[in-house]
Amino acid sequence: xxxxxxxxxxxIESPLPQLDRLFDYVVPEPLRDQAxxxxxxxxxxxxxxxxxxGYIIETAAVSDFEGSLSELDEVISPLPVLTPEVWRLARxxxxxxxxxxxxxxxxxxxPRFVRVEKAHVAARAAxxxxxxxxxxxxxxxxxxxxxxxxxxxxxxxxxxxxxxTTLLAPGARVALEAKPTVAQLAAPTDPDASADDISAPPSTxxxxxxxxxxxxxxxxxxxxxxxxxVPDYRDQxxxxxxxxxxxxxxxxxxxxxxxxxxxxxAAFLTALDGGPCIVVGNRSSVYAPVSDLGLLIVxxxxxxxxxxxLTPYVHARDAxxxxxxxxxxxxxxxxxxxxxxVERLVEIGFLTQVGPTPRYLPRVVPTAELDDADAPPNxxxxxxxxxxxxxRALAEGPVLIQVARPGYAPVxxxxxxxTPASCAVCAGPLRIARAGEPAACTLCGALAVRxxxxxxxxxxxxxxxxxxxxxxDELGRAFPGVRVIVxxxxxxxxxxxxxxxxxxxxxxxxxxxxxxxxxxxxxDGPRMLARExxxxxxxxxxxxxxxxxxxxxxxxxxxxxxxxxxARSLVTWxxxxxxxxxxxxRRALRFPPAVRLATVTGAPDAVGATLADLRxxxxxxxxxxxxxxxxxxxxxxxxxxxxxxxxAVGAAVARHLxxxxxxxxxxxxxxxxxxxxxxxxxxxxLDDSExxx
DNA sequence: AGCACGCCGACT
DNA sequence: GTCGGCGTGCTC
Numbered sequence: 001x002x003x004x005x006x007x008x009x010x011x012i013e014s015p016l017p018q019l020d021r022l023f024d025y026v027v028p029e030p031l032r033d034q035a036x037x038x039x040x041x042x043x044x045x046x047x048x049x050x051x052x053x054g055y056i057i058e059t060a061a062v063s064d065f066e067g068s069l070s071e072l073d074e075v076i077s078p079l080p081v082l083t084p085e086v087w088r089l090a091r092x093x094x095x096x097x098x099x100x101x102x103x104x105x106x107x108x109x110x111p112r113f114v115r116v117e118k119a120h121v122a123a124r125a126a127x128x129x130x131x132x133x134x135x136x137x138x139x140x141x142x143x144x145x146x147x148x149x150x151x152x153x154x155x156x157x158x159x160x161x162x163x164x165t166t167l168l169a170p171g172a173r174v175a176l177e178a179k180p181t182v183a184q185l186a187a188p189t190d191p192d193a194s195a196d197d198i199s200a201p202p203s204t205x206x207x208x209x210x211x212x213x214x215x216x217x218x219x220x221x222x223x224x225x226x227x228x229x230v231p232d233y234r235d236q237x238x239x240x241x242x243x244x245x246x247x248x249x250x251x252x253x254x255x256x257x258x259x260x261x262x263x264x265x266a267a268f269l270t271a272l273d274g275g276p277c278i279v280v281g282n283r284s285s286v287y288a289p290v291s292d293l294g295l296l297i298v299x300x301x302x303x304x305x306x307x308x309x310l311t312p313y314v315h316a317r318d319a320x321x322x323x324x325x326x327x328x329x330x331x332x333x334x335x336x337x338x339x340x341x342v343e344r345l346v347e348i349g350f351l352t353q354v355g356p357t358p359r360y361l362p363r364v365v366p367t368a369e370l371d372d373a374d375a376p377p378n379x380x381x382x383x384x385x386x387x388x389x390x391x392r393a394l395a396e397g398p399v400l401i402q403v404a405r406p407g408y409a410p411v412x413x414x415x416x417x418x419t420p421a422s423c424a425v426c427a428g429p430l431r432i433a434r435a436g437e438p439a440a441c442t443l444c445g446a447l448a449v450r451x452x453x454x455x456x457x458x459x460x461x462x463x464x465x466x467x468x469x470x471x472x473d474e475l476g477r478a479f480p481g482v483r484v485i486v487x488x489x490x491x492x493x494x495x496x497x498x499x500x501x502x503x504x505x506x507x508x509x510x511x512x513x514x515x516x517x518x519x520x521x522x523x524d525g526p527r528m529l530a531r532e533x534x535x536x537x538x539x540x541x542x543x544x545x546x547x548x549x550x551x552x553x554x555x556x557x558x559x560x561x562x563x564x565x566x567a568r569s570l571v572t573w574x575x576x577x578x579x580x581x582x583x584x585x586r587r588a589l590r591f592p593p594a595v596r597l598a599t600v601t602g603a604p605d606a607v608g609a610t611l612a613d614l615r616x617x618x619x620x621x622x623x624x625x626x627x628x629x630x631x632x633x634x635x636x637x638x639x640x641x642x643x644x645x646x647x648a649v650g651a652a653v654a655r656h657l658x659x660x661x662x663x664x665x666x667x668x669x670x671x672x673x674x675x676x677x678x679x680x681x682x683x684x685x686l687d688d689s690e691x692x693x
Numbered sequence: 694a695g696c697a698c699g700c701c702g703a704c705t
Numbered sequence: 706g707t708c709g710g711c712g713t714g715c716t717c
Contacts, residue, residue, distance in 0.1 A: 010717080016694065023717040046696065046716045065717050666714065697715090704708075 005059035038080025099312025108287035178208035213242035224294025255281030302339035343579035393519030404524035406488035407467035416458030516552025
């Protein structure tokens with residue numbers, strides 16, 4: 001047996017960029033068998049004055065550090081929670097994003113929960129003892145995977161055998177188009193069974209959930225692990241239903257943000273040392289420490305929830321791409337619509353397109369022009385054709401009405417001069433939250449009593465926009481006796497029953513209806529399109545497409561008030577082609593995702609020095625691939641510049657920006673005690689998609 | 694971040 | 706002569 005390693009190389013948990021590297025420590029004799037790669041440790045930092053937490057990344061017999069080494073303080077827990085695979089991923093992603101690896105590790109490894117960990121270790125020891133007694137050779141522990149009937153040869157429902165084979169080939173990378181309708185999980189044996197019975201598991205799921213579940217079950221049946229990253233909690237529930245229906249429920253490990261810390265840590269530990277499993281969770285589940293990853297699925301990659309809001313802001317899509325590259329697993333971007341990012345990967349041949357066979361075309365009818373001059377004002381939002389569609393469909397089942405905004409009257413304006421109405425106290429925007437309530441301020445909540453317009457002295461308010469609640473009221477009056485359900489951020493529904501009902505939902509909050517919707521009305525298209533953003537068209541297409549995909553086969557959709565190429569793309573169901581056109585435009589403009597972006601924010605001299613430094617470097621190498629916008633003043637003595645660069649030079653740009661951040665963090669510091677505001681530290685952020693809005 | 698080291702003004 | 710100001714740099 002080789003002598004135990006005496007040097008541990010440790011990643012320090014610190015947000016300081018200058019500490020984002022490995023530090024060597026001597027492992028004292030009593031800790032030697034516990035000091036394994038991946039364990040949490042406590043180490044002294046700067047001559048035993050301070051102690052820091054970290055993870056052992058590797059061990060060695062000797063150190064190549066010139067100075068003298070300190071000793072490891074403590075092994076906090078002998079569980080190797082940071083696996084080599086996840087560490088490599090964290091390091092690569094941090095380098096790519098010019099950030100700290102420890103910030104990625106923080107997303108990947110949940111906070112320790114001592115009680116849970118002890119229980120887990122004890123349970124594992126018991127299982128190991130039992131298995132050792134029965135068959136000493138089997139290292140298998142924990143839950144045994146449930147074989148899924150049909151195994152790997154079954155084709156995915158709604159796809160061809162050839163496409164199924166493509167998707168399940170080892171190392172496959174696909175842009176997987178979801179079939180834009182719902183799937184029935186159980187045969188509707190009893191049509192009279194109460195679909196409103198909420199205790200029953202959902203029998204209807206969006207088709208994408210069935211596709212994800214079938215692909216996951218097939219790969220899992222082959223003895224490999226699967227990770228499915230979904231945007232939100234409701235997506236998670238429908239996916240879990242589908243997996244349960246396929247008999248794979250026992251293999252599912254749930255990792256989501258709603259879990260209590262204990263539950264989350266327990267799930268993490270199960271993924272860590274259980275056998276093959278199917279991890280279902282939010283964006284950070286792409287970091288799950290599963291063994292033998294066989295398939296990584298990112299669902300609806302352009303949903304904003306797939307963008308990580310914490311430094312270094314690595315999008316789940318990018319994390320998945322790097323993890324696939326490192327692990328050689330399969331990778332699928334599964335969505336109803338198509339993001340420009342995924343379209344780019346298809347165009348460069350990195351991803352293969354896979355879509356439903358036969359092609360499924362939803363029935364979409366645009367009502368581009370609203371010839372409603374003679375319609376009553378309240379009905380103006382809903383043209384006759386849409387009313388009739390809804391009325392007909394209500395005989396058969398629930399009808400989905402998608403609106404842009406929640407609340408009753410989310411925007412108010414002066415009835416005389418149309419100036420947006422603002423709060424007399426704080427100048428915040430006014431709104432009416434619920435029917436019959438007075439106007440109040442969105443920000444401070446103050447009631448707008450005896451409001452008068454600061455511009456024209458008018459005292460009447462009118463609705464500047466209509467929200468879900470008011471739409472629901474109107475529809476309830478128009479269709480007496482029909483149940484009206486409101487689904488928005490405040491009223492969340494994962495599923496509604498299959499009986500006739502009007503479901504008014506804000507975009508993105510649409511529940512699944514048992515059996516699928518009998519019709520879908522997309523009401524607020526023009527309002528959604530009015531938003532100022534680089535991605536409006538793409539976002540609208542996604543919102544509409546996702547709503548349409550909740551309709552039952554053959555059910556009609558009415559797109560109100562939108563025409564042109566966008567409506568045509570929806571009618572002909574050509575989202576990839578639309579994304580392709582968007583991408584062409586962005587290439588011409590050098591906008592993302594045709595190029596990558598880095599924003600540099602800080603004191604003018606620091607930003608200037610950074611740009612000069614970067615320009616020096618890039619002029620000598622690949623100058624035409626990089627250009628700079630700005631800097632522009634942001635106020636408070638802060639400037640921001642935007643650097644645009646081609647993917648090919650991304651690594652070089654990130655490396656140099658990172659070096660400059662470190663230099664800046666160590667060299668430039670001032671006035672600790674004074675009342676002067678300290679100069680802003682230089683900040684660098686890569687691929688901030690909101691910067692172009 | 695903290696904390697030590699280091700090089701210039703007013704003190705016993 | 707030195708005590709201590711905080712600017713500068715490092716953390717195995």
